[in-house]
Amino acid sequence: xxxxxxxxxxxxxxxxxxxxxxxxxxxxxxxxxxxxxxxxxxxxxxxxxxxxxxxxxxxxxxxxxxxxxxxxxxxxxxxxxxxxxxxxxxxxxxxxxxxxxxxxxxxxxxxxxxxxxxxxxxxxxxxxxxxxxxxxxxxxxxxxxxxxxxxxxxxxxxxxxxxxxxxxxxxxxxxxxxxxxxxxxxxxxxxxxxxxxxxxxxxxxxxxxxxxxxxxxxxxxxxxxxxxxxxxxxxxxxxxxxxxxxxxxxxxxxxxxxxxxxxxxxxxxxxxxxx
Amino acid sequence: xxxxxxxxxxxxxxxxxxxxxxxxxxxxxxxxxxxxxxxxxxxxxxxxxxxxxxxxxxxxxxxxxxxxxxxxxxxxxxxxxxxxxxxxxxxxxxxxxxxxxxxxxxxxxxx
Numbered sequence: 001x002x003x004x005x006x007x008x009x010x011x012x013x014x015x016x017x018x019x020x021x022x023x024x025x026x027x028x029x030x031x032x033x034x035x036x037x038x039x040x041x042x043x044x045x046x047x048x049x050x051x052x053x054x055x056x057x058x059x060x061x062x063x064x065x066x067x068x069x070x071x072x073x074x075x076x077x078x079x080x081x082x083x084x085x086x087x088x089x090x091x092x093x094x095x096x097x098x099x100x101x102x103x104x105x106x107x108x109x110x111x112x113x114x115x116x117x118x119x120x121x122x123x124x125x126x127x128x129x130x131x132x133x134x135x136x137x138x139x140x141x142x143x144x145x146x147x148x149x150x151x152x153x154x155x156x157x158x159x160x161x162x163x164x165x166x167x168x169x170x171x172x173x174x175x176x177x178x179x180x181x182x183x184x185x186x187x188x189x190x191x192x193x194x195x196x197x198x199x200x201x202x203x204x205x206x207x208x209x210x211x212x213x214x215x216x217x218x219x220x221x222x223x224x225x226x227x228x229x230x231x232x233x234x235x236x237x238x239x240x241x242x243x244x245x246x247x248x249x250x251x252x253x254x255x256x257x258x259x260x261x262x263x264x265x266x267x268x269x270x271x272x273x274x275x
Numbered sequence: 276x277x278x279x280x281x282x283x284x285x286x287x288x289x290x291x292x293x294x295x296x297x298x299x300x301x302x303x304x305x306x307x308x309x310x311x312x313x314x315x316x317x318x319x320x321x322x323x324x325x326x327x328x329x330x331x332x333x334x335x336x337x338x339x340x341x342x343x344x345x346x347x348x349x350x351x352x353x354x355x356x357x358x359x360x361x362x363x364x365x366x367x368x369x370x371x372x373x374x375x376x377x378x379x380x381x382x383x384x385x386x
Binding site: 018056062084085120187188189192193261 | 279282283285286289290331336337338339340341342345346351355358359362372373374375376377379381382383384385386
């Protein structure tokens, strides 16, 4: 078994970029739990971490939008955003092209995935890495699920993608961590910024922690129209959480799940046992 | 309306230093840059003068638009207010998936 860690976390740029605008005690509590999440990952001594992010037009646009993409380079750059705006300096992050290629080949057995030998990290990856690997010294395999430009991949395909990633990790001798980023409900980058649906978030995460595949993939619960209405355009990013649940097969434990409006999201960090 | 072209410009602007340089230079250089995109007059003017509110109402994805704001030196609170002001002046968001669901006098995050 080479999948050694699984978890999900928020990636909102305000978490680092607007930290100074939050109530200090609230920000400190979340940052402490986010760092604890990173420590839990590092304790598993991963050789590489796969970050499944929902990126925001840093690399992919509607002229050629892949539903799924995996990076395949020996290094990456980030953040693409203004470092002062994001609160994270520009840096080079190590990758592993050979490992990426092995993972991609196995994933392709069941899921058609694009690959990219160039990839600029945006906040979707850089904010989590700020807590996961603060020195940016662990190899990263970036993965994107299109959650921005509809039509979006169906939820059951995000699940199948997670299963494919698990199969690929199991065939690799390396110790691999898997982290999904984004969600849960939020209306980011709009005048609604700061709005969340706490009840929707709690129910989704209850189902995620239980790894309740049927409920998580239910079109009654989470068809795109319902998600947009109840959880905003940011809610589409639950796809990354689904992939992690499918890959990990275990049960979840929430480290933090509380709205911080100036960060524009229910600030979440949760691990899932690997079964 | 060419929402696609507006967003493609913002995509390039956010990614490419050379596009940022040409935009920042203004004048004929900026005009030549914008001429490469299939924009109508309203869209071209909104980009030219940095009218965040108009671009928001025209449907630009917030994930693209929120990076245009710091490039223009607009702080976060002012970015949010510019979008509210756009809705006040030009009416509801006309396209895209970033429509406003709160009131123009609401400040959910206090800013």
